[in-house]
Amino acid sequence: MTLEAEVWNDITPIPQDDGPDPLAPIAYDTEYTKAMDYFRAISQKDERSERALELTEKIIEYNPAHYTIWHYRQQILFSLNKNLYEELEFVKDQIDNNPKNYQLWHHRQVLVEKLKDASRELPFINEILNDDAKNYHAWTYRQWVIRTFNLWDDELDFVNKLLDKDVRNNSAWNQRYFTIFFNPTKPTDEFLAQEIDYVIEKIKMTPNNISPWNYIKGIIAKSNKDINILEGLCKEIEEQNIISPHALGCLVDIYESRARNGSTADKEEGIKICAILAEKHDTIRKKYWEYRKVILVSL
Amino acid sequence: MTEFVRDKHISCLKRNLTLLPRQYASNDTNRMTLGFFCLSGLDLLGALESEISEERRNAWIDWIYAQQILPDENNPEVNEKICGFRGSPFSGLSFDPNGTRESRLPFDAANLAMTYTALTSLLILGDDLSRVNRSSIINSLKYLQRDDGSFTQTYQGMEADMRFLYCAVVISYILNDFSGINIEKAIEYIKNSQSYDFGIGQGPGEESHGGSTYCAISSLYMLNKLDEGLLSKEKTLFWLISRQESGFQGRANKPTDTCYSFWIGASLKILDKFELIDYEQNYNFLMQTQTKFGGFAKSIDNNYPDVMHTYFGIAGLSLMNVSGLLELDPVINISKKAKENLLNNCVFHKQN
Numbered sequence: 001m002t003l004e005a006e007v008w009n010d011i012t013p014i015p016q017d018d019g020p021d022p023l024a025p026i027a028y029d030t031e032y033t034k035a036m037d038y039f040r041a042i043s044q045k046d047e048r049s050e051r052a053l054e055l056t057e058k059i060i061e062y063n064p065a066h067y068t069i070w071h072y073r074q075q076i077l078f079s080l081n082k083n084l085y086e087e088l089e090f091v092k093d094q095i096d097n098n099p100k101n102y103q104l105w106h107h108r109q110v111l112v113e114k115l116k117d118a119s120r121e122l123p124f125i126n127e128i129l130n131d132d133a134k135n136y137h138a139w140t141y142r143q144w145v146i147r148t149f150n151l152w153d154d155e156l157d158f159v160n161k162l163l164d165k166d167v168r169n170n171s172a173w174n175q176r177y178f179t180i181f182f183n184p185t186k187p188t189d190e191f192l193a194q195e196i197d198y199v200i201e202k203i204k205m206t207p208n209n210i211s212p213w214n215y216i217k218g219i220i221a222k223s224n225k226d227i228n229i230l231e232g233l234c235k236e237i238e239e240q241n242i243i244s245p246h247a248l249g250c251l252v253d254i255y256e257s258r259a260r261n262g263s264t265a266d267k268e269e270g271i272k273i274c275a276i277l278a279e280k281h282d283t284i285r286k287k288y289w290e291y292r293k294v295i296l297v298s299l
Numbered sequence: 300m301t302e303f304v305r306d307k308h309i310s311c312l313k314r315n316l317t318l319l320p321r322q323y324a325s326n327d328t329n330r331m332t333l334g335f336f337c338l339s340g341l342d343l344l345g346a347l348e349s350e351i352s353e354e355r356r357n358a359w360i361d362w363i364y365a366q367q368i369l370p371d372e373n374n375p376e377v378n379e380k381i382c383g384f385r386g387s388p389f390s391g392l393s394f395d396p397n398g399t400r401e402s403r404l405p406f407d408a409a410n411l412a413m414t415y416t417a418l419t420s421l422l423i424l425g426d427d428l429s430r431v432n433r434s435s436i437i438n439s440l441k442y443l444q445r446d447d448g449s450f451t452q453t454y455q456g457m458e459a460d461m462r463f464l465y466c467a468v469v470i471s472y473i474l475n476d477f478s479g480i481n482i483e484k485a486i487e488y489i490k491n492s493q494s495y496d497f498g499i500g501q502g503p504g505e506e507s508h509g510g511s512t513y514c515a516i517s518s519l520y521m522l523n524k525l526d527e528g529l530l531s532k533e534k535t536l537f538w539l540i541s542r543q544e545s546g547f548q549g550r551a552n553k554p555t556d557t558c559y560s561f562w563i564g565a566s567l568k569i570l571d572k573f574e575l576i577d578y579e580q581n582y583n584f585l586m587q588t589q590t591k592f593g594g595f596a597k598s599i600d601n602n603y604p605d606v607m608h609t610y611f612g613i614a615g616l617s618l619m620n621v622s623g624l625l626e627l628d629p630v631i632n633i634s635k636k637a638k639e640n641l642l643n644n645c646v647f648h649k650q651n
Contacts, residue, residue, distance in 0.1 A: 023330070023359045064325065068389070071406065136508065174507075217495075218495025
């Protein structure tokens, strides 16, 4: 797309005044400078026209993070009563090329809020997550869509599929928590018991995967259960001669909580495991485990 | 490469301050922050005064003030919401080192992140903030806080999250006036954004992330609410310390990245637990993301440096007191020298 001179011949472009010695000036492409010079001229008059819309597209090509241009574009789209479904297609192409740009996702949200129609959103987000299942922007937007349009019903199935594909995907574990605990329908005790079994299975598959360990500790705390229920799992992993710093770290938490209730045997056991983690199995966190040991000794 | 190439970083940052390559056009509206990365990097390298003439430093101070939007008596209703600093002069007003009062441009507005990096850049350059219009900036914050306690970056209504909550808090801290923030709501937002693993996300329900965890911890520190705001300091410590793999990752099961040596490192520093990390592995990782012509890249397998990762690489090393670097204030994210300028010379602190 190029800017045609005859469309703009009634406009006097306004150059950027950067002063005598600007801080960190950018070596702009001539086309970007030209487009911005027209933007400065027409935005002062708040012109809302077809050519203004095209101009925003040109600027976005160079600078998709230009939040003011997006804001201007939204005002033009609404003033000209543009077909916002077409704009959804436009922003989809933009996001495909720039999946980690805040302004693009926000623009999509503005459009969907205006349309009050989220029917295209989950399929669209699925496509983006298919390329990068940990894209933070996509997840933020997905949570907004689910909350705003009450689309909770199929989300756990979706998360299950993602975890089947990659059990180390922490974003999917986080979404699991969101789906269960941010849902207006609260989970039953029976559901939570099954959920703990599900996570234990996943931990057994990959005992060195931190994500389900964090998750299970989280749901145990959330459902007011005792972390002691994980002792069996940790011991089982140990007995199979699998070295898992996460299982050992979990035992430290368990023993520390019992030591706080006065158990000397657990205190000694906890100190022993801290030493093993510090010296052998989690040496990058040597000083951390020594710190935990000092806490245990002081109890 | 195991040597820290200090001189190469100095020339790289000087080059960028003079002219950024064309691909930075995609950050045109964030130029103030790009400038901050270069200035603060040079400052941490102890090279700002020796490498940049006083005349040039003063010209940059003027350039920063030229981006300030001041109160406009002719149009107070609109103007109240847009005071502060722009990221660059893109909106089309003439250069004025005293700032501009014209508020009839419908698409001209300050931005919280740009106001934050304008103020820190001024402090780094040795300015006393005497040309900053404090009351108008503090007043504009009221229009940017949402009901849930979070902040948006401009009144034009972009996304609201933990990043801009931090910007609002640090601006108030620098200007020594918290009256523009509903502190109770801000604390509530931080509490609600703590995840089941006690890291902190950009908002409630979102995945724990090194950047948002830093923003939350640093904000709580400035508000003097660390004990109240962190649901479990020990568990947040475990989340932070678990991010070290050699350098640091920003989220569980994600690759290491130069910038998290700062985000996670500074969070630990604020919690007074930085000494628990493995210095040697962090140092070696950063020596591998350092590029031989100066600057830092995001990761080991990407050898193209950018100003953001260059700054955070230097800042990450400064947290470890690597020789040849000034000490960093982890809360405001400027050198301790620039922080002293704030406390001893700045007009908003001196008088108190």
